[in-house]
Amino acid sequence: MAMDEALLFSVAMGGPPTLRLFVFGRPTVTVGYFQRVEEVVDVGLAQREGIDIVRRITGGGAVYHDPSGEITYSVVLPETRVPGDVVESFKYLSSGVVEAARILGAPAEFAPLNDGVIAGKKFSGQAQTRRFGVVLQHGTFMYATDLDRLAEVLRVGGVKLSSRGPVRARVTTLSEFLGRTITKEEALEALIEGFKRGLSAEIHEGTYTEIELRLASELKWKYRSREWVFMR
């Protein structure tokens, strides 16, 4: 999360638009900027099972990142490069994950406001923020996420539960839908090609700049602090 914010600053200062594909080092739940941790995460279970909790600077809902079954993407680029309408921009910037799923053989599509779905079940969620004329969108690509663990650690209650039902019934993975094991390498390859197609962009592999690394190093303390994580 610190690197995503660093990239946002970097692009705001004239750095190149960036696509970042990464896997969390440990099982992690990220919560949206406005969410109250205790309402959306089983904190006790997370502590017992060694699942980290991190607050994002983007809005949206809580997400379970499974290092063995999920790749996270971040796209950072000037606002002028994306549709002005926020939902349209969600659709445009998530086209990479939708294309990637199609490459792997699943009939994926975008579902407003911010989901990627296969046969009506969510395999990808997107979140976004806009600052300094820059859009940061990050999202998930669940190719083999442990969905039972996801359903255990994420809490859905109140009006969301009554309107949408239990979590487990609403989500899927590429492996589950296709009935075969999708490997991390397959998923990664599909994502790179998917973003090339979806964004009609040339993608060049690169390394972080010195300033991005320095910013991320300074920002990581915020993301690790209890004040930030339990801000709400």
Added chain:
Amino acid sequence: MKSLVARREVKEEGGKVFSVELESDPECRTVGLRISGDFFAFPPEPLDSLERDSVGRHVLELVNLASRALSEVTLVGVSREVALSVFKSVVEEVMTKCRGG
């Protein structure tokens, strides 16, 4: 001192959860305001400021403060009108309980 709490949560069809919790003292002064949910607000800072700035003020002032804050953000997942109605709802509930009401 016993505080009074009102909470309201909405989710429009196809939208996101938007929740407001208002805590007041018996004299109708705001003790705490918590805005939460999985909605998006660009930028988020006016809502952060609203949470801070409303503390210590009469709860009735919250409607105007909220209206101003909401006019400064682009909301996604909840309409401005519905968001404002949530603030009005918690204010009304608190006002029926506190002495200034």
